[in-house]
Amino acid sequence: MYAYIIRRLLMLIPVLFGVSVVIFFTLRIIPGDVAQTILGTDATEDALAQLRKDFGLDQPVMKQYFSWMGGVLVGDFGESMRTGRDVLPDILNRFKITFELAILSAIISWIIAIPLGVIAGIKRNSKTDFTVRIISLLGVSIPNFALATVLILVLALTFSYSPPVGYVGFFEDPIKNLQILILPAIVLGTAMAGAVMRMTRSSILEILRQDFVRTIRAKGAKERLVIFNHALRNAMIPILTIIGMQIGVLLGGTVIIEQIFSLPGLGQLVLTSINQRDFTVIQGAVLFIAFVFVMINLLVDLLYSYLDPRITYK
Structure with a gap:
């Protein structure tokens, strides 16, 4: 029984990895600028650039993914782009x-x-x-x-x-x-x-x-x-x-x-x-x-x- 439970828990790894890949990259191919959506059309370029930097949106997509997953592995799902809360x-x-x-x-x-x-x-x-x-x-x-x-x-x-x-x-x-x-x-x-x-x-x-x-x-x-x-x-x-x-x-x-x-x-x-x-x-x-x-x-x-x-x- 315990061996079965351990095997099933290990199967969580590829399943959650697949889900994380799908949801992360699906969101990234949606048209539109996230920073523009959050700050509005009146935001200056400096403000947009600062927001992208704060949330790592100016980094390559793969780097963004591994940075996010690195946090998830230690229980840190990141901060909300809207509220700034965990x-x-x-x-x-x-x-x-x-x-x-x-x-x-x-x-x-x-x-x-x-x-x-x-x-x-x-x-x-x-x-x-x-x-x-x-x-x-x-x-x-x-x-x-x-x-x-x-x-x-x-x-x-x-x-x-x-x-x-x-x-x-x-x-x-x-x-x-x-x-x-x-x-x-x-x-x-x-x-x-x-x-x-x-x-x-x-x-x-x-x-x-x-x-x-x-x-x-x-x-x-x-x-x-x-x-x-x-x-x-x-x-x-x-x-x-x-x-x-x-x-x-x-x-x-x-x-x-x-x-x-x-x-x-x-x-x-x-x-x-x-x-x-x-x-x-x-x-x-x-x-x-x-x-x-x-x-x-x-x-x-x-x-x-x-x-x-x-x-x-x-």
């Missing part, structure tokens, strides 16, 4: 909000998707099954931003309710924190639930056809024990795979939802930095998201062995 603390502060939103969305998704998926798998081709399949298809098909907009409009016009603006930490005020995050979490969780629901249904159907399930039923086991103690446990591996992928995607894909609900998360930070051409923040945020995504996949792989003792890592 990039990493800003990323970590914003990431806490995005992470909380992603986890709450995932919990909502599991509460909705797994029970309905199990019911649909047990009652195959019934009215309940068709209803669940339609719900899951709607969840997968409706874009997040459209659902968020409709939800806000319905609440505002019908109940004169509008989502709270800003963010309050969970430990500062748990009730206020939940009020702020519940609507965006419902929007994201609904989209996640569609895919998890479909995967749960198909996995349950496949497991229920297995010989060991027929053997357990033949021994007189109660149907509830057959479903939850045996079928669902064995069906959780593909379900866990798609859940892990969705959480990873959520951590980097909440940009629009955070913008709609005015949440100061990592997605909003990236979007603002793109609009402001703040290269150091964009580079650091994308690299950090890639790191978290890979670590979530590693955690999911390790959970496989817990769910199925036959799976071992050497």
Whole structure:
């Protein structure tokens, strides 16, 4: 197990290196002068030259890259071109909000998707099954931003309710924190639930056809024990795979939802930095998201062995 974990952690090196190369050089080929964008059209040549020098933009591109990566290797992601603050603390502060939103969305998704998926798998081709399949298809098909907009409009016009603006930490005020995050979490969780629901249904159907399930039923086991103690446990591996992928995607894909609900998360930070051409923040945020995504996949792989003792890592 430990040897497997070490190998997977070593695999982080080429993955993060590739991500760093792609994001760094992609930003450098975007047309336009970064210094001009930051200082505006009225800036003097001396001011532009000084800004380029301060951020190393006057250096060759390869030298800029190795200088940036040298800092990353020791935990220094550089300074924001806009604010002058260190990039990493800003990323970590914003990431806490995005992470909380992603986890709450995932919990909502599991509460909705797994029970309905199990019911649909047990009652195959019934009215309940068709209803669940339609719900899951709607969840997968409706874009997040459209659902968020409709939800806000319905609440505002019908109940004169509008989502709270800003963010309050969970430990500062748990009730206020939940009020702020519940609507965006419902929007994201609904989209996640569609895919998890479909995967749960198909996995349950496949497991229920297995010989060991027929053997357990033949021994007189109660149907509830057959479903939850045996079928669902064995069906959780593909379900866990798609859940892990969705959480990873959520951590980097909440940009629009955070913008709609005015949440100061990592997605909003990236979007603002793109609009402001703040290269150091964009580079650091994308690299950090890639790191978290890979670590979530590693955690999911390790959970496989817990769910199925036959799976071992050497």
